[in-house]
Amino acid sequence: MNEGLAELATLLRERDGIEKRIADMTGRSARQGDVGEFIAAEVFGIELARNAVQAGHDGWFRSGPLRDRSVNVKAYTSLADGIDISPHPCDYYLVLDAGRRTGSGVRHHRWRITEVLLFDARRLLAEFAARGVKVGYATSLRVADRAAARLYPTSGPGALLDLTVEQRAALDLFA
Structure with missing residues (x-):
């Protein structure tokens, strides 16, 4: 053998x-998306839907300025390939990114969080429409889109939330 x-x-x-x-x-499950949803729920006070395959969103913010608003959590190994935009409505997209892949070939990608973005879904879709961006699977994000929506490791100019010290510390565990 x-x-x-x-x-x-x-x-x-x-x-x-x-x-x-x-x-x-x-x-x-232990899949990246499910683990990302769990982390997001713990860090951002999100009540996850009972059904892990619910269409459109994964849960609701339970406190703060976004209380009772729906959120679709995305966890990616790289945002270089874009973000998946569902045809089902939600209020926000919360994206956990593990960082850009470089080079080619098969190799291990460490489970980590290098960046967290929060997008207002309606505003993002309106911007895509104005720019003529095709929305769906692997929808392209501009560098400026990402920078404006960044919550972590530093806040972007259009950040929709201010992270607490505790939230930053929790995300740092996965950096």
Whole structure:
């Protein structure tokens, strides 16, 4: 038997055990999107929908200036490929980005959060329409769109929320 194959089987069993622990903690899967939703809920006071595949949004802000507004949480390894915009309405898009990929080839991408963006969905869609941007899967964001919506690690000029010290510290855990 191939030694590499046996080692791979062992590593996958170990990973399965870790992913089960993550799923037990989050109440959802260990996939990036589900983990991102859990982190966002904890950091931003979001009540997640009971159904993890609800159309349009993932939950509602429970406090602060966005209280009772719906939010669609996105977690990406890279925003270079754009953001997925659902045809179903929501009030806000909260995006957790792990940073840009560089180079080519297959390699490990560390689970981390390098940037958090918050977009007013109606305003974003209006801007896309005015610029003639096709909306849907992998919708392109301009650098200026990202900069204006940035909450973390630093606030952008159009930041819709001011992060507390506690929120920054929680996000720093994943930096």
